[in-house]
Amino acid sequence: MKNKIIDLLDQTIEELDKEKIADILEIPPKEDMGDFAFPCFQLAKVFRKAPNMIAQEIAEKIPQSENLSKVAAMGPYVNFYVNKEIYVKEVLNKIGSDYGASDEGNGKTICIDYSSPNVAKNFHVGHLRTTIIGNSLYHIFDKLGYKVERINHLGDWGTQFGKLIVAYKKWGSKEAVEEKGIPELLELYVRFHKEAEKDDSLNDQAREWFVKMEQGDKEALEIWEWFKDISLIEYKRIYKILNVDFDHYTGESFYRDKTAAVVQELKEKGLLEESEGAKIVNLEKYDMAPCLVTKKDGSSIYATRDLAAIFYRKNTYHFDKCIYVTGLEQKLHFAQVFKVVELMGYEWAKDQLIHVPYGLVSLEGGKLSTRNGNIIYAEDILKESVSKIREIIAEKNPDLKDKEDVAQKVGIGAIIFNDLYNQRIKDVTFTWEKIHSFDGETGPYVQYTYARAASVLRKTGISEVGEIDASLITDDTSVALLKEIERFPEVVKTAAQRLEPSVVSRYVMAVAQAFNRFYHENQCNVEDENLMKARVKLVLIAKQVIKDALDLLGIQCPEQM
Ligand code: ARG
Numbered sequence: 001m002k003n004k005i006i007d008l009l010d011q012t013i014e015e016l017d018k019e020k021i022a023d024i025l026e027i028p029p030k031e032d033m034g035d036f037a038f039p040c041f042q043l044a045k046v047f048r049k050a051p052n053m054i055a056q057e058i059a060e061k062i063p064q065s066e067n068l069s070k071v072a073a074m075g076p077y078v079n080f081y082v083n084k085e086i087y088v089k090e091v092l093n094k095i096g097s098d099y100g101a102s103d104e105g106n107g108k109t110i111c112i113d114y115s116s117p118n119v120a121k122n123f124h125v126g127h128l129r130t131t132i133i134g135n136s137l138y139h140i141f142d143k144l145g146y147k148v149e150r151i152n153h154l155g156d157w158g159t160q161f162g163k164l165i166v167a168y169k170k171w172g173s174k175e176a177v178e179e180k181g182i183p184e185l186l187e188l189y190v191r192f193h194k195e196a197e198k199d200d201s202l203n204d205q206a207r208e209w210f211v212k213m214e215q216g217d218k219e220a221l222e223i224w225e226w227f228k229d230i231s232l233i234e235y236k237r238i239y240k241i242l243n244v245d246f247d248h249y250t251g252e253s254f255y256r257d258k259t260a261a262v263v264q265e266l267k268e269k270g271l272l273e274e275s276e277g278a279k280i281v282n283l284e285k286y287d288m289a290p291c292l293v294t295k296k297d298g299s300s301i302y303a304t305r306d307l308a309a310i311f312y313r314k315n316t317y318h319f320d321k322c323i324y325v326t327g328l329e330q331k332l333h334f335a336q337v338f339k340v341v342e343l344m345g346y347e348w349a350k351d352q353l354i355h356v357p358y359g360l361v362s363l364e365g366g367k368l369s370t371r372n373g374n375i376i377y378a379e380d381i382l383k384e385s386v387s388k389i390r391e392i393i394a395e396k397n398p399d400l401k402d403k404e405d406v407a408q409k410v411g412i413g414a415i416i417f418n419d420l421y422n423q424r425i426k427d428v429t430f431t432w433e434k435i436h437s438f439d440g441e442t443g444p445y446v447q448y449t450y451a452r453a454a455s456v457l458r459k460t461g462i463s464e465v466g467e468i469d470a471s472l473i474t475d476d477t478s479v480a481l482l483k484e485i486e487r488f489p490e491v492v493k494t495a496a497q498r499l500e501p502s503v504v505s506r507y508v509m510a511v512a513q514a515f516n517r518f519y520h521e522n523q524c525n526v527e528d529e530n531l532m533k534a535r536v537k538l539v540l541i542a543k544q545v546i547k548d549a550l551d552l553l554g555i556q557c558p559e560q561m
Helices: 002-012 018-024 041-047 051-061 084-094 125-143 160-171 174-180 182-198 201-214 218-242 259-268 302-317 328-343 378-396 403-420 432-436 443-460 476-486 488-498 502-521 529-553
Strands: 036-039 068-074 077-082 109-113 147-151 272-275 278-281 291-294 321-327 353-358 361-363 428-430
Touching: 002 018, 002 036, 002 051, 018 036, 036 051, 041 051, 051 068, 051 077, 077 084, 084 476, 109 125, 109 302, 125 147, 125 218, 125 321, 125 353, 125 361, 125 378, 125 403, 125 488, 125 529, 147 302, 160 182, 160 201, 160 218, 174 182, 174 218, 182 201, 182 218, 201 218, 218 378, 218 403, 259 272, 259 291, 259 302, 278 328, 291 302, 291 328, 302 321, 302 328, 321 328, 328 353, 378 403, 378 432, 403 428, 403 432, 403 443, 403 502, 403 529, 428 432, 432 443, 443 502, 443 529, 476 502, 476 529, 488 502, 488 529, 502 529
Parallel strands: 109 147, 109 321, 321 353, 361 428
Antiparallel strands: 036 077, 068 077, 272 278, 278 291
16 A cells, blocks of 8 residues: 555656655554655755645645545645555455565575573573573564574583582582582582682682693593583573574584684784783774783683684574674673674674674562572573462463463563563563563563454354455454554564564554454454454454464463463
8 A cells, every 4th residue: 555655646746756755655643644644844845835735736636546535635744545445455465374474584594692501500580581582583584584593602611610620529519419400500619719719729720620621631521511411401491481492502612622723813814912921802993902812821712712603603504694692791792703803804794793782681679589599590580470370360260271381371471571572772670560460561461362362263163264345344443453464574574674572572562452452342253244254354364463473572372361
């Protein structure tokens, strides 16, 4: 419809080209102002006339068209009222089973580096955000036809493992680690730091153990591998709860034999400088602190391994884009690393390496139940959310079928939705009441809307509708709902362009709200069979688009709530 109106305007106004017209054409804020509005301010200069008069003239000159029921000037605007019946038909025709999908990404590969917790440390709320955002970006790019490589860049290498081995050998036991897992490893790590304050020789021992690891010492690597396995069990439990997956668990340790080549190349290209025994790349010219490449003792660091990872991924996956989802505090790190790659002569670093930062998350009032001191485990938050929803179900709908499954989907959905509802760079604070509310801007509200649509369909007993009489669903709330549904493909593209799942979450909220308005105005279970079919058709596609949009966020929806 928009294109048809642009065509009509183009025929009428010689002074503007199509692109310009498309640019100016607006969607008016109120229903009674029509479906599209063309503001005439910009033409005032060209015609040397008041915009109101220009609007009047254009409205009179627009050729008759079956697609429009009315064209009228309103102040400085030309308002277009589309023929609703034709519009409804047109939208219904467009919407197939894979509405929203596209082939724009065919033949292109995107690497997404997300989640990436640090072995032997707790998976905290920040890691929850990277996991949720990264997973949503995966679904969004997948929908657009890209090949996506989901990479978990585990923090599984570095001097901290030397410390952990020392602590384990001194104060740990196999049983305690097996039984308690990460909290025990964390405790050993904390103890190491306390004791090392009194006894500096512990630090030397830790360094020695890490050197052993780097040299491939069997005992050192066995203990390290075991810590890693223990940690992965816990992380994978969380991924299962969140329904998140990875194609590669290639952590920092994966690059330990790949850093030397990068350091060598940096040296050959004359980029390395000495600084107090360490090797750095000077980035003063770019207003950045130097990028540390190797430490005094020659060992690699976080940045070195990220450099090696970039070249490995480029050569292995041939990515068109490599995206990193981490907290904002790593902004400088990625800016430095990307700059170094560019300075090495790889022009693609400029637009193919992308850091996707996000803000902090916290609970209002700070009351999160924790296992252990003030350390917050993401898993506890997820479980708490589910258990609170379980209580709500027990109170409000104790006879619900598949109660436990619903509690899982809604409890987890509430957390994910809240996480993705605002621009990712914004900090997230929440209260349980707010994110679990069934009538706010929440996951449960959208899921409830979905279940409501499912229930309408169950009541009518219809699960498929062929041709319908479009003239039966031209009322305001039906058309408003269709307008929202129609936007889906644009929404997916915009979300991908901006690397911003909130574009999708805002959208699905708008669809749910439009659906509920439609639902209150239009009874579906009516005598008139044609009318029932027409309305059910709308319910079916609304239900489908809500499901597809929630899928993009990584949220599952129960059929009954
Ligand atoms: N392990 C890091 C952390 O927990 C995140 C790693 C992000 N990815 C990367 N390639 N540096 O903060």
